[in-house]
Amino acid sequence: MAADALSQVFSALADPTRRDMVARLAVGDATVNELAAPYDVSLQAVSKHLKVLEDAGLVSRSREAQRRPVHLEAQVFDLMTTWIERYRRQAEERYRRLDDVLAALPDDVPPMPPTPEGPPT
Amino acid sequence: MAADALSQVFSALADPTRRDMVARLAVGDATVNELAAPYDVSLQAVSKHLKVLEDAGLVSRSREAQRRPVHLEAQVFDLMTTWIERYRRQAEERYRRLDDVLAALPDDVPPMPPTPEGPPT
């Protein structure tokens, strides 16, 4: 359970059932039984899924009589989007620069200069 | 291998080593050996990681002499961001509506109407 936060979040969402539950919870809080209803698995299995989501910080559970309503904690999404956006942007930037280089090339440049080595970086 | 695309992508990125490789590839293409250098694992292990990333569509490999340069396919990120944004927005919207309701309440509304029960928590 000591894995880094990002790994836990990605891992939690790697399961379609769990993603489905998150989708359901985006509509509003729900009890374990309500969440379990659509699936053909034991209540215990659903409880386990919820534990995974909770450990990842995606969900919180309070207490209300015997029921334990589950609540989506959407802030954790930011962790992922931050990570994703960073590298997406970096890749796009690289792409853009490559385009610029290609656009700036004169028409008759030989593709392979003398140096047999790969360029740095 | 037949798992849905989204599960494969999330699952691939649930491993810190693989996320690290993606980060490295955002800078530019790299060979398997180059990618393996920073890690204290066998080349075969790295090769396996790359297979996972490739199966998830996050990466593509071409051939160039004996080398197999690895290239980041950043479009797949959109799959995730689309999914995430959808539910994030839904949850935020729900939040906003709740705020509206609270703001619209008159100032002197008793939280617990008829029943003379415990104080408002």
Place this chain on the structure above:
DNA sequence: ATCCTTGTCAACCAGCTGGTTGAGAAAGCT
């Protein structure tokens, strides 16, 4: 031709994962 570099494939292994069943805690209902 032979060797070296680069990388993959196959078999194996320990540990995690998602499922099951059984037992039981917690809180309301009668």
Place this chain on the structure above:
DNA sequence: AGCTTTCTCAACCAGCTGGTTGACAAGGAT
């Protein structure tokens, strides 16, 4: 007090995962 509802904990099991080592294919280099 006793029953019912809601949910979790514990033990077990099959299958996937990430790692290992050994063999070998593909393609220069000598």
